[in-house]
Amino acid sequence: LTDVIAEKTGIDGKFVEETLLKFYPRGAIGSFMTEYFEMAFRGRDEATEFERATTCLFKDVFNFETHHVGPIGLTPDVLLISDQEGYCGIIDNKAYSKYSISNDHHNRMVHNYIEGFSRYCQSQNPLAFFSYIAGGFGNNINGQIQSIVHEAGVHGCAFAVTNVIQLVEKHQVMPYSHLDLKDIFTLDRQVLLSDL
Known part of the structure; x- marks a missing residue:
């Protein structure tokens, strides 16, 4: 350069x-x-930019097929497709420092995003996980994630933006496969630095 x-x-x-x-x-x-x-901390004002950045990140760094599906409505923000490992994942970005999954957001994830998956995804690959990416999370996030997992029957996680950054940095040194990433995103709790 x-x-x-x-x-x-x-x-x-x-x-x-x-x-x-x-x-x-x-x-x-x-x-x-x-x-x-x-x-990740700017709130709703720049939420769309956060969604687009996440879409680009998973495409350019981790080589997923990605789609910014948030603007469709009643959909998560980002759709990930891994044809090489045969699965899909969905990400909902929350630009808050201490995000907690409200009852409304729980129902949206279960009934609109997970149950309505075929409405916005044309891939034949099954949905392997859902994830929230936020600046940070409230104390009861693990129970909230597990509640969605039990009701929807799909694995999930919560990813603080600092750990997404660590994931990217570690990937630059020792690349993660799509199978490795699936293992991380299906922990059914908040992802910790020690999980990476």
């Missing part, structure tokens, strides 16, 4: 490299993840 910039602009390559390192010390993925972290 530095060579291309130096060639196109005529600026010394060493200067280009030093400047890029100064402004992007962790590279492009690092600056994206910083922005992604901030989106």
